[in-house]
Amino acid sequence: MISFTSLLRQRPALLACAAALAASAPASVAWAQGAEPVMSAIDETMMAAFEADRADILAMAGDYKVRFDMQESTAWVEGYEPLDRKISGGHESVRIIEDTGTKIVLQHLLVVETPDGENFIVKHWRQDWEYQPEAMLVYSDTGEWSNEAISEEDRKGKWSQTVYQVDDSPRYAGIGEWKEEAGVRRWASNWTWRPQARRDAIRETPYDRYVGINRHSQMPGGWIHFQDNTKMGMVDGELKPIVQEYVLNTYTKFDDYDTAAADDYWKSTADYWEVVRAEWDKLLSNKGKIAVTEYGPTGTVISGELLEMGTKIHKGEMETAAAIIRAKELIGSDTLRLAAAKPIEEKASN
Incomplete structure (x- = not known):
């Protein structure tokens, strides 16, 4: 495991993190004007927690057999009948595509065997982890996302x-602290808004968004991702809870499938997806709001074409440069900046 001190030597950008950690050090710590933080003075407990957090996040990378277990449970409105339990699964490879120390990016890739025996790669979801973030992306309304400031007190020691x-468009975010309780170390988010998942968006439902809590935890031989979702919908002109849902995604270490297919896909398409990520980031860089047109079967109205171009690049049927030009056009046409650039003011601590 990369040590905190080693990271600081290798990445100057981590000095800001060190300064934040040092804020909790004893008052007797001496700082030389213009000098780097004195590492030995930083609270060792926080250093150890930071390294343990990183280890848990990085341990999610690997090759897995995945089980998706979804169950609507409690109806919050009279007359609604919760859906039957649904269980599915597959093979998923999770790769670390960025690690700056205080930011870790994990890309999920589904490996699906087709009826003719070939492997088809589905670029699946992506999770970005950031230590003590100054702002966090929030789902603010149907198809709308904005950056919300996080006060220094509310982000201390936490990861978003x-x-x-x-297609690398935003879905949801949360912030929380890694803690050990009853012998289990887990990360739990705050309550956070999110759009419907594909399983609901492809059919008629009385709800159109969720508010939920995410939990991540290591387990022997893998890790779990648990979601506690309240599905919300309009009732008599008001947004109200319709039904509760529990989702348990279990990632069990397993490599008896064509894991190389996932790596080959990512090697051939990484440059393309890097630009796609950058285009989305550019739209959020002014810390205003953006709107993305949602589309049930694929997430957004442009995700189908963006994914198809990735497959064509991988198969040698399209040049990366041409796909990048088209991707920029698609992202630009499907997004609308709703607010002028404004400096974010930190919210007051609760």
Whole structure:
């Protein structure tokens, strides 16, 4: 595991993190004007927690057999009948595509065997982890996302997790602290808004968004992702809870499938997807709001074409440069900046 001190030597950008950690050090710590933080003075407990957090996040990378277990449970409105339990699964490879120390990006890739015996790669969801973030992406309304400031007190010692859809457009984010309780170490988010998942968006439902909590935890031989979702919909002109849902995604270490297919796909398309991510980031860089047209079967109205171009690049049927030009056109045409650039003011601590 990369040590905190080693990271600081290798990445100057981490000095800001060190300064934040040092804020909790004893008052007797001496700082030389213009000098780097004195590492030995930083609270060792926070250093150890930071390294343990990183280890848990990085341990999610690997090759897995995945089980998706979804169950609507409690109806919150009279007359609604919860859906039957649904269980599915597959093979998923999770790769670390960025690690700056205080930011870790994990890309999920589904490996699907077709009836003719070939492997088809589905670029799946992406999760970005950031330590003590100054702002966090929030789902503010149907198809709308904005950056919300996080006060220094509310972000201290915490990690945000931002989840992106298959085309790297935003989905939801939350912030929380890794803690050990009853012998289990887990990360739990705050309550956070998110759009419907594909399983609901492809059919008629009385709800159109969720508010939920995410939990991540290591387990022997893998890790779990648990969601506690309240599905919300309009009732008599008001947004109200319709039904509760529990989702348990279990990632069990397993490599008896064509894991090389996932790596080959990513090697051939990484440059393309890097530009796609950058285009989305550019739209959010002014810390205003953006709107993305949602589309049930694929997430957004442009995700189908963006994913198809990735497949064509991988198969040698399209040049990366041409796909990048088209991707920029698609992202630009499907987004609308709703607010002028404004400096974000930190929210007051609760």
